[in-house]
Amino acid sequence: MFAEHTSDPDPAPGSTLHPCKSWPDNGRGVRETLDRIGDKWSVLVIGILSQGPLRFGTLHQRVPGVSQRMLTLTLRHLERDGIVSRTAYAEVPPRVEYELTPLGESLRETVLALARWVTDHHDEIETARHRYDTR
Amino acid sequence: MFAEHTSDPDPAPGSTLHPCKSWPDNGRGVRETLDRIGDKWSVLVIGILSQGPLRFGTLHQRVPGVSQRMLTLTLRHLERDGIVSRTAYAEVPPRVEYELTPLGESLRETVLALARWVTDHHDEIETARHRYDTR
DNA sequence: CAGCATCCAGCCCGATACTG
DNA sequence: CAGTATCGGGCTGGATGCTG
Numbered sequence: 001m002f003a004e005h006t007s008d009p010d011p012a013p014g015s016t017l018h019p020c021k022s023w024p025d026n027g028r029g030v031r032e033t034l035d036r037i038g039d040k041w042s043v044l045v046i047g048i049l050s051q052g053p054l055r056f057g058t059l060h061q062r063v064p065g066v067s068q069r070m071l072t073l074t075l076r077h078l079e080r081d082g083i084v085s086r087t088a089y090a091e092v093p094p095r096v097e098y099e100l101t102p103l104g105e106s107l108r109e110t111v112l113a114l115a116r117w118v119t120d121h122h123d124e125i126e127t128a129r130h131r132y133d134t135r
Numbered sequence: 136m137f138a139e140h141t142s143d144p145d146p147a148p149g150s151t152l153h154p155c156k157s158w159p160d161n162g163r164g165v166r167e168t169l170d171r172i173g174d175k176w177s178v179l180v181i182g183i184l185s186q187g188p189l190r191f192g193t194l195h196q197r198v199p200g201v202s203q204r205m206l207t208l209t210l211r212h213l214e215r216d217g218i219v220s221r222t223a224y225a226e227v228p229p230r231v232e233y234e235l236t237p238l239g240e241s242l243r244e245t246v247l248a249l250a251r252w253v254t255d256h257h258d259e260i261e262t263a264r265h266r267y268d269t270r
Numbered sequence: 271c272a273g274c275a276t277c278c279a280g281c282c283c284g285a286t287a288c289t290g
Numbered sequence: 291c292a293g294t295a296t297c298g299g300g301c302t303g304g305a306t307g308c309t310g
Contacts, residue, residue, distance in 0.1 A: 020185070021186070022197040024180060031178075031200060033253045033260055038173035039304080044158060044165075056272055062157040065166060067304055073272060082263025094271050094310080103259055110248045117245050118168045124238055125168055128217025175283080191292055202284055207293065229290080229291050 013073050036081055037107075041066050042072040046100070048083060050108045053099035083107065171216055172242075176201050176209040181235070182250050185221060185243045188234035218242060 023030055031050045036042060043065065048062045060071055075098055078084040083104040102110065121128065165268045171177060176198065183189065195206055195234055210233055213219040218239040224230045235243065 022199070023181065030253055030257070031248070033257055034176070034178060037249070037253065038175070039172070040173070040176065043169060043173065048157065054210065064157070068273075070303060080264055080267040082267075083260075096272060103256060103263070104213045107252060110245070110252050113245045113248065114172065117242060118165055118172065120167070121238060121241065122168055125171075125216045125218075126239070127212070129215055132215040132217075201294075205283060231292065266297085
């Protein structure tokens with residue numbers, strides 16, 4: 001559509017051994033989904049829910065920075081995408097439980113790997129930032 | 136600090152077998168780093184750069200939706216975090232190459248796994264969205 | 271308890287124009 | 291070629307108040 005680079009003599013030495021030179025769909029669909037995963041709270045929520053079903057309030061406590069509004073929105077989005085399921089129990093004090101769907105389960109390992117990487121390398125990144133800022 | 140839930144009798148049946156009940160640092164540091172990974176373009180850029188070093192213009196073509204401004208900002212952020220390195224060659228037409236640092240390399244598999252998940256499950260998500268919207 | 275509605279500040283990010 | 295500078299609209303996301 002756009003960015004149809006005609007000649008591409010970019011040197012990029014010794015590594016054309018890859019599944020995708022650029023992104024398959026020019027970021028059309030990938031972007032939309034990535035925006036959901038990559039939004040401010042989804043990864044955290046999925047990470048917590050990967051431990052098992054939780055009700056709204058508990059979730060709210062477990063993801064401390066999140067506001068009620070954003071937790072609601074995040075859950076709605078994830079629900080829409082089929083990543084979490086919502087179950088409301090008709091009881092005297094209303095109770096609602098959220099849990100990962102099978103689709104969400106398939107994201108588990110990836111998200112946990114990401115979370116692990118972030119915590120593992122947090123110090124390195126802090127150091128790099130400091131070096132960059134004071135250079 | 137906040138959200139110090141006193142009693143937590145949440146049922147969450149049969150799965151307390153996990154490394155972290157909630158996020159280790161209450162999202163303090165994790166959030167900052169996650170915001171970098173999770174921002175609009177980082178994952179795409181890292182994915183492309185995982186194929187080898189590239190110069191600015193080529194990168195700009197390979198990540199089609201991105202504007203020049205956002206590509207610059209994304210690269211600066213990733214550089215600051217020590218995930219990509221920038222090398223400028225003093226030549227007649229300026230040439231600048233970006234490539235993953237060792238730290239960036241360590242993110243490779245995780246990011247590619249995420250990208251793979253997104254493309255693999257794109258259809259399922261589309262379907263789920265449609266069902267949700269028309270229900 | 272769970273959550274929607276409203277208001278509003280701040281930033282994200284694209285478009286455009288200009289520089290070394 | 292590889293940026294920087296500036297402007298402005300739209301969306302993100304927090305605070306607050308109200309409902310079932």
